[in-house]
Amino acid sequence: MAIFEKARGLDSVNLMEVCGTHTMSICKSGIREMLPEHINLISGPGCPVCVSPKSYIDKAIAFSRLPDVILATFGDMLKVPGSNSSLAEERANGSNVKVVYSCLDAVDIAEKAPDKKVIFLGIGFETTSPTVAASIVYAHKKKLKNFFVYSGHKIIPPAMKMLVADNDINIHGFICPAHVSAIIGTLPYKAINIPCVIAGFEPLDILQGILMLVEQLASGETKVENQYKRIVKDHGNKKALDLLKDVFKVEDSDWRGIGVLPKSGMKLSKRYSMFDAEEEFHLPKIKTMPDKGCICGSILKGIKKPSECALFAKKCTPEKPQGACMVSSEGTCAAYYKYRR
């Protein structure tokens, strides 16, 4: 295979992908087993559910317990464990928790139930945050007073920059997220200064992306390349980016297992603060329990593999997850548990 040929002269190569869907696709199709031994594919913090801090889940649970609240969320969040419970457990105990496919559906629920307060959990990177921004604008146009968003949205390039600067990991190239790039374009990756290739999700897309990275490394080049040209344009999606600028403001954000990264999260801007759940509802102080024995942080950074965690497949399983890497179906640990044991 071409990858074998091009990689022949290279030392150990560490390539990181930062997109949960890439993690899944790689595991599902067994790509790792097809590559030469010295090319390591590391799974980075690509799963927005996994990097949401436990305190976010605890607060979401607290919101769901408020009277007359309908908590609307993407299905991904339902089973994530907080300090004492999960949204799935709260639903079983009588809280009104609804799974929606789109933030617009949450707006719809708010419109149809004016006596209830709908709080939507805004989780996701740059592919999803514009959809939430557009929904908020729509709610604003409809003059809704009972729709709120609890934003946990994050931005990926600051995390990538931090990972490159980290001396414990040694990343030689990034497989960049496909649909995040459809929104942000190729420019934000230039500042990272290591070989980057934006690749689609099909196994063959990923293989081609890996080939392009290996070719860059073999020739000593460093550039941002786009394998996903059928969707991703250099300038990204202007309408989506403008909406993000209008509805959200960038702030420092806490990434589970990594810590606080500057300018890596999104909060509702002043103009739309009336839709901000944190401004509207004042919850009592919540004590978040620290993770015991969970090494999700090192796993998210790609420093350790799930098999190196003492809890993996023993105390921590998809049925009884101890940390978000196991609960989210595209978390590194969940993917490993399903596909590589």
Next chain:
Amino acid sequence: MHELIKDLFIKNLDNPYLHNLGDAALIERNLAYTTDSFVINPIFFPGGDIGKLSICGTVNDLAVSGAKPKYISCGMIVEEGFDYKDLEKITLSIKATCKVSGVYIVAGDFKVVEKGAVDKIFINTSGVGKIYTDARLSSNRIKPGDKIIISGTMGDHAAAVLIAREELKFKSKIFSDCAPLNGLIASIISKDIKFMRDPTRGGLATTLNEIAMQCGYNMSIDEKNVPVKENVRVLCEILGLNPLYMANEGKVMLIVSESSASKILSRMKKHPLGRNSRIIGEVGKRKDKKVYLKTKIGGTRIVDMLTGEQLPRIC
């Protein structure tokens, strides 16, 4: 769920008839007896309703246990205020399904409870059937090299119900495959069939894992041989679901001897419910009780049991 069954029910109620935990219990010399409860929401969905499902579910449990289903009991619990027209529709559906499968409702019960005590209507059916003299079904007979056959496309029922629930706001012409399998099974039953199960809750993947645990060998299936309707595949891609884990209500999975596989397959294809039958894999030599899937691009991965419910996701 498996743990609860083991730690509470088996622990306290085990006996030789229950011990095998098959789809039906084999009692007396040649009778099979089974029970199931139906709580599906929504109660009406494309391709069926809770009435049809309650008959098919029990008929199929008997059929895959190698029995000819004959006598069914039916108990209904409905909440106060339940629409009479809906109850009539469901009853007529039960009537039609009994006719098609050749079974009789010989005992019944009907209770009304206060609003909210049940979700609209819950139905329990039990059934009895005579085991075919040719049936030799046992996981002990499963050996390496045996072939795995399924009778058609995977995931139709779960996909149809998901769309019918409407919360995700998708529209599609996907119909539940809900159907009685006793006719198909009667046309192929022979001692060449070593084991049968209908892949309902948890889908094909869960059923394969259960059988692997029982017989002790590993199973290998080829992804490109597992038939999935295009619409079901698309819906799964959009929602991040896996058809291998989605429930079916009109499909049977068989483990047969290698030499008899093509003969059984062609006989299945002659039956209307078996037109899309395929050999999807085989029983392996390894005693690791795992299920391996050869992917479309040639990689291999382990397919685990379903843990909890599959949820739609955006990531």
Next chain:
Amino acid sequence: MCLAIPMKIKKIEGNRAIVSSGSVERRIAIDFLTNSKIGDYVMVHAGFAIEKLDPKQAEETLEILRRI
């Protein structure tokens, strides 16, 4: 992250469109698109079209992938 699949625009109603893939259909928002028309293929994520699929680029990529 970001499950998104290509779907075809069947009908446009202002900022909303009916898209389909096979017989699976949904009403989605097309706020992020410019100049969309019936027959366009768009990537759908969380109820929104996030980008149009460029058929020429898609064909070129398919050709490269076929050769791998």
